[in-house]
Amino acid sequence: xxxxxxxxxxxxxxxxxxxxxxxxxxxxxxxxxxxxxxxxxxxxxxxxxxxxxxxxxxxxxxxxxxxxxxxxxxxxxxxxxxxxxxxxxxxxxxxxxxxxxxxxxxxxxxxxxx
Amino acid sequence: xxxxxxxxxxxxxxxxxxxxxxxxxxxxxxxxxxxxxxxxxxxxxxxxxxxxxxxxxxxxxxxxxxxxxxxxxxxxxxxxxxxxxxxxxxxxxxxxxxxxxxxxxxx
Numbered sequence: 001x002x003x004x005x006x007x008x009x010x011x012x013x014x015x016x017x018x019x020x021x022x023x024x025x026x027x028x029x030x031x032x033x034x035x036x037x038x039x040x041x042x043x044x045x046x047x048x049x050x051x052x053x054x055x056x057x058x059x060x061x062x063x064x065x066x067x068x069x070x071x072x073x074x075x076x077x078x079x080x081x082x083x084x085x086x087x088x089x090x091x092x093x094x095x096x097x098x099x100x101x102x103x104x105x106x107x108x109x110x111x112x113x114x
Numbered sequence: 115x116x117x118x119x120x121x122x123x124x125x126x127x128x129x130x131x132x133x134x135x136x137x138x139x140x141x142x143x144x145x146x147x148x149x150x151x152x153x154x155x156x157x158x159x160x161x162x163x164x165x166x167x168x169x170x171x172x173x174x175x176x177x178x179x180x181x182x183x184x185x186x187x188x189x190x191x192x193x194x195x196x197x198x199x200x201x202x203x204x205x206x207x208x209x210x211x212x213x214x215x216x217x218x219x220x221x
Contacts, residue, residue: 035210045149045157045200047210059208095156101147101202104156 002026002103004096009108016086022079022096022105030054030074033099036081038092039107048094049081064090086112115139115206119199119213125221132188134216136201141181145205148177148186151215152197160199161186196220 008020022034036048049060049070058070069082079096093107116139126132136146144164149157159168161177164184174189188195201213 033208044215045151045202045212047212050208050210057208061209101149101159104158106156 002098004098004103004105006094006096006105006108009094009110011111011113012086013114014086014088014112017082017084018086018110020081020083020094020096020108020110022081024077024079024096024098027098027103029072029077034070034072034079035097035099035101036068036070036079037095037097037104038090039095040089040092043092046092051079053099083110086110088112115142115203115211117201117203117211117213119201119216121216122214123217123219125219126191127221128191128193130191130221132191132195132218134186134199134218136179136184136186136213138182138184138203138205142203142205144180145203145207146177146179146184147202147204149200149202149212150195150197151200157200191218193220 003025005023012018033053035050038046038048051058051070055072067085071080091112093109095107096105118137120135146164148161150160151157160171160175165177176187178185198215198217200215
């Protein structure tokens with residue numbers, strides 16, 4: 001069965017960096033685009049970024065553009081989100097999501113606080 | 115593209131008919147999806163392309179609309195339906211937006 005397992009979350013100070021990972025299994029990872037979607041505590045869903053199946057194209061939401069980078073390693077079936085210049089408002093659960101939003105991971109919590 | 119859901123919260127009883135609306139800031143054809151999120155869980159799709167029921171979702175859920183105005187209807191509310199519901203537009207793919215959510219609570 002399809003599984004998406006995020007890791008790498010934690011507490012980080014404003015201005016610092018963090019890299020999230022998402023291990024995919026149960027489907028042909030290299031055939032699907034992948035998203036990151038986040039949810040601040042008690043708030044709604046916010047789409048963060050998408051990467052094409054081959055990594056050839058990447059797009060970002062306005063609030064993270066220029067600070068976050070989505071990438072993937074298809075041989076390792078792994079999706080990444082490099083988050084730089086973190087802000088308090090980036091505090092959220094970060095979900096790894098398959099292309100059609102049909103499968104979601106359980107999420108990993110990122111807390112940006114001094 | 116902005117999506118505005120109403121109401122933001124809703125109290126209803128088991129057996130009630132419930133309707134949630136989502137309005138887009140521009141014409142998005144039928145490129146509108148609905149998600150259900152239960153507390154502490156990841157969202158799951160219930161309706162895609164405005165009116166198509168996701169496999170495995172009970173038939174009491176239905177969606178309608180096109181252009182800028184959309185609705186999600188639950189014909190007879192069940193205890194397991196209490197959750198937060200989000201609309202999402204996929205018209206401006208590869209850029210996506212979600213509505214702010216509607217929290218459905220027990221009356």
